[in-house]
Amino acid sequence: xxxxxxxxxxxxxxxxxxxxxxxxxxxxxxxxxxxxxxxxxxxxxxxxxxxxxxxxxxxxxxxxxxxxxxxxxxxxxxxxxxxxxxxxxxxxxxxxxxxxxxxxxxxxxxxxxxxxxxxxxxxxxxx
Amino acid sequence: xxxxxxxxxxxxxxxxxxxxxxxxxxxxxxxxxxxxxxxxxxxxxxxxxxxxxxxxxxxxxxxxxxxxxxxxxxxxxxxxxxxxxxxxxxxxxxxxxxxxxxxxxxxxxxxxxxxxxxxxxxxxxxxxxxxxxxxxxxxxxxxxxxxxxxxxxxxxxxxxxxxxxxxxxxxxxxxxxxxxxxxxxxxxxxxxxxxxxxxxxxxxxxxxxxxxxxxxxxxxxxxxxxxxxxxxxxxxxxxxxxxxxxxxxxxxxxxxxxxxxxxxxxxxxxxxxxxxxxxxxxxxxxxxxxxxxxxxxxxxxxxxxxxxxxxxxxxxxxxxxxxxxxxxxxxxxxxxxxxxxxxxxxxxxxxxxxxxxxxxxxxxxxxxxxxxxxx
Numbered sequence: 001x002x003x004x005x006x007x008x009x010x011x012x013x014x015x016x017x018x019x020x021x022x023x024x025x026x027x028x029x030x031x032x033x034x035x036x037x038x039x040x041x042x043x044x045x046x047x048x049x050x051x052x053x054x055x056x057x058x059x060x061x062x063x064x065x066x067x068x069x070x071x072x073x074x075x076x077x078x079x080x081x082x083x084x085x086x087x088x089x090x091x092x093x094x095x096x097x098x099x100x101x102x103x104x105x106x107x108x109x110x111x112x113x114x115x116x117x118x119x120x121x122x123x124x125x126x127x
Numbered sequence: 128x129x130x131x132x133x134x135x136x137x138x139x140x141x142x143x144x145x146x147x148x149x150x151x152x153x154x155x156x157x158x159x160x161x162x163x164x165x166x167x168x169x170x171x172x173x174x175x176x177x178x179x180x181x182x183x184x185x186x187x188x189x190x191x192x193x194x195x196x197x198x199x200x201x202x203x204x205x206x207x208x209x210x211x212x213x214x215x216x217x218x219x220x221x222x223x224x225x226x227x228x229x230x231x232x233x234x235x236x237x238x239x240x241x242x243x244x245x246x247x248x249x250x251x252x253x254x255x256x257x258x259x260x261x262x263x264x265x266x267x268x269x270x271x272x273x274x275x276x277x278x279x280x281x282x283x284x285x286x287x288x289x290x291x292x293x294x295x296x297x298x299x300x301x302x303x304x305x306x307x308x309x310x311x312x313x314x315x316x317x318x319x320x321x322x323x324x325x326x327x328x329x330x331x332x333x334x335x336x337x338x339x340x341x342x343x344x345x346x347x348x349x350x351x352x353x354x355x356x357x358x359x360x361x362x363x364x365x366x367x368x369x370x371x372x373x374x375x376x377x378x379x380x381x382x383x384x385x386x387x388x389x390x391x392x393x394x395x396x397x398x399x400x401x402x403x404x405x406x407x408x409x410x411x412x413x414x415x416x417x418x419x420x421x422x423x424x425x426x427x428x429x430x431x432x433x434x435x436x437x438x439x440x441x442x443x444x445x446x447x448x449x450x451x452x453x454x455x456x457x458x459x460x461x462x463x464x465x466x467x468x469x470x471x472x473x474x475x476x477x478x479x480x481x482x483x484x485x486x487x488x489x490x491x492x493x494x495x496x497x498x499x500x501x502x
Contacts, residue, residue, distance in 0.1 A: 014392070014434050018266055019384050020445055022433040023452065029436040031403060059381055059401050100476040103465040107450050109136060 006041025026109035046119035063121035140266030162254035166226035207321035235279035290393035331371035383429035405438030411457025446497035
């Protein structure tokens, strides 16, 4: 992984309304232990990442949005490969940030991702 | 014509506190008269087992009329009007009164888990499909039992019991408000199909007065155009909506209509997010819908709404260059507000108690600020 590595994030269908994605998509949940799961773009592209997530892991995803390692760094967020669950797995590391800081970074990451546009979208109605 | 006191049923519930009765419920009293006639005939034949039918013109010249509405929630005063000038009660009058008493006793039996068909024939129970249909949760139509102080209460629940006491009746109709998408329109049959927010589809008659709205919603099906519909739904014994008997009102919903979105979120099951997301509690979603609507004016932009992994709801607004979020704990009625202006980096965060009106006022002021206006 390097500064230009793409980090692909799956978006749950419930996290899209009228085509808009919630910034929760980039906010670690309690079970994430401050490590937000993504796919390492050096090892897998967005379409294959979606296929793996929905096919092999059997989770639900409406598509893939993507940030870059250097964008994370600009927000003081490190990222690293974490191949334990599967080889293409990586994480964006949220440190001991406050609630407000975590919210801010999630919103900023989403803004980076949306500026890039959907990298893969499952075929569904927009409703 | 002679008029004599017949009955003074009492509507109870908040809608009747100003001593008025909605016209839709008043209309149900006309069905009550139809029922009285049929039950009177049944009672006559029961008392005259040698006869195969009631006397010709048995109920002619006799009718039930509304003579006024009295205070006390709302009490429609019903009188029996008799065309004949005879001094003594006619058979019909006697059997109208017997019919009235049988109906009241059957309603009482329904509310006390008694034997309903001891008082009414099964075929007469079908009239309850059109009597009491407009009663809402917490409302009742009360009747005094003959020669007793007890009261028989017709409610949504007792109405269901009365209807389903008949082995012939497998379905009942009830007023319904639902939201969904128009997935199909058949202009030849004048029907349409509404796709509910949980994905189920139900057929409904298409009135010409609703055609334009339905066609507009149908054209917007792929892009998520939703409607809200009020009408009469037909349900089976298990309470499942089968189809719509009639449609009274249809309106297109704002694409971000919060109550429709929260209803959509209520269909989530536990495990919705990577096998672990908790489904938001239905009661909590209803609370949020009600409290939001009571504190936020109509001209305020609807937020986007999303479920949170821990069973809450997150409202988000894109206002100007800012993105704001309100993460709501549906059990604790608390929330966390965070707004970020992407251009300036300015942010604001705060915990909010949503049970306090002044906290909603604060929230409204923040939204107004971000919109660049005043409250």
